[in-house]
Amino acid sequence: MIVLSIFLVLGVSTIFWSLAGLVRLTGEEWWRVQGLSSRIRGWIALLRGGKVPIPRRQRARHRSKGVRIYPANVAVLVAAHNEALVIRETILAAAALVPRRNIHVVSDMSTDDTAAIARAAGVKVLDLEPNRGKAGALAAGIAHFDLCRRFKVVLLLDADTRPTPDYLETGLPLFDDPTVVAVAGRAKSIMSPAPPTAIGRFLVAYRERLYIVVQLLLKYGQAAQGANVVSIVPGFASMYRTSALAKIEVLAPGLVIEDFNMTFEIHAKKLGRIAFHPSAAVAYTQDPDNLKDYIKQVRRWILGFWQTVRRHGLQFSRFWFVLGLYIVELIASCLFFVLLVPAFLLSSLAAVEVWIFGNRSEVFIFLSGVLRPQDVLIGVFLPDLFLTVLAAVTMRSPRFLLLAPFFPLMRILDAVICLQVLPRAYSANSSGVWVSPVRRIQREPQEIATPGPSVVRTG
Structure with a gap:
């Protein structure tokens, strides 16, 4: 066990x-x-x-090597819905990477000043009505601005994402390999300044740990040249070669998010390799700092994954073989975490019945040994602690260790959400129409400082 x-x-x-x-x-x-x-x-x-x-x-x-791609050959595309509080700073961050004429903003039926602020910043703007959702806005922007003909690479950027100043300097060389059609950006959480509440600081730390585990322990190996089985090119800040982007069905009906589908399209159509390196194409994002927004975001992510699996099915290739094994493992892991607390309580009650009240029946003896405290310590907390130690070392932040006993509880919550949304992926379609979360003003971290006033971040 x-x-x-x-x-x-x-x-x-x-x-x-x-x-x-x-x-x-x-x-x-x-x-x-x-x-x-x-x-x-x-x-x-x-x-x-x-x-x-x-x-x-x-x-x-x-x-x-292929032809070297320079920042002048890169278009930035930002899909935004009611992002007046953040769009200006996003444009400033993008303008540090490419000329402003290369920046394109799609205002998806915004009812605030998103479009006006973007125009005042000197970038190209497309107003959409009605609300099409992020995928619809991206597809419309790619077509309207003719990006696949005019540029060699398109950087898809969320309205609240801050790419590092060396994002293109480190990311574009990965396209020197002509077989690379997409560069997956590396996500980092904004850790400073910390959220104002204890639960907020805990949630952001847990998300940063997830980024470290997924990107360093999983995606780095999956992106090796002989593997090419990366399952997600995150839509928050990633790049696509336009020759491949033109063949991707960005707007796929019935999906709540677009990035899983765009990644699966690359594998299904055998368009080329997905590159990823932990030191390349780094961008910072603010993650939810309250439980309601956290649950809402995780539900969308997982639902989008299951919907994309439903849409594409399982095919005969290395990627789909790896994906199938992962799905089996994911469901088994979710069931394990969902049943962890009930099984431990049942085993503990049986142990009390056997050792304190002297009930020596075979049923109680068996149940008392199903999940003992030492099993939970060695089999659950210590392996999970290893992941936390990795995050603490990577971030050079010992405070991660103080939160380690509570991280398994978040994994139980994630498992519940994962199993809860699975039936929805096969019983209903999503319109893709989005509602932006509440934003809050927050000081920008030093690593990604750009000129201008205080940066507005996601709430």
Whole structure:
């Protein structure tokens, strides 16, 4: 039972792809060292007046590279619905990456000053009516502004996302590989300033831990050149090569979110590779800091995943084989966490009946050993603590450890939501029409500072 619990808590997929990520990291470090030694040899040769030889593998890599893409070739597309409080700062952040003429805002039936603020900022604006939802707004913007013909890459940016100043500097080189058609951005939570409430700080810390686990232990290995099984190119800040974007059905009917579907389209149509690297294309986002918004967001994410699985089904390819195994593991893990508390209480009551009241019946003896306290400690809390330690080390923030005992409770909540929305994905369609969350003004983190007044962030 302990071994099974460990695998369900950590995840078989997480363990496997973490190992694949280690192999990838080892290879990258080896070539980095080889490149360094080659440069040292080149410097010595130059000092001696000779020519600098290019290693055979490096020559082959140069031949295989595609055409370098520069920021001038990148369009930024922002879909917005009632985002007057945040759109100006989003445009400022985007303008630090590309010329303002490359920035396009689609105001999806906004009833506030979203469109007026965007026009005043000097970017291209499209007003839509009626409300089409994010996917509809993106599809309309791509077509109206003719982005796939005019640009080589489109950066899809949420209205409350702040890309780092080196977002394109680190992300565009991944397109040097001509087989790469999408670059998945790396998400980071804005941790400072902290939310005003204790529950808010806890929720943001838990979400940051999730980002670290998914991106470092799972996605990094899945994006290895020999794998290419990334299941999500997040819509908050990611890039698409326009030659592939033109073939993606952005507006798919019946889906509550678009990014899972766009990713599945890449795999289904065999358009190319999805690239991801933890140090490339980094962007900051503010996550929900109250339980109501958290539940609403998680429900949308998970419902969107199940709806996309329903739409595409399972096909015969490496991606769908990996996806099928993940779905089995996901359902098993959710059932485990949902039943964890009832099973522990039942086992504890049976143990009390056996050891205190002396009831030695086979049923009570069996139940008392189903989920003992040591099983929960070793099989649940310690594996989950490992994930928290990883987050604490990565973030260089020991305070994550203080919250560690409560994180499993959030995993139970996530599991309940996951199983709850599963039937909805197969019984009803979603219109995709969106309602923006309540925004609040918040100081921008130092890492992504841009000129202008205080930045407005998501509430």
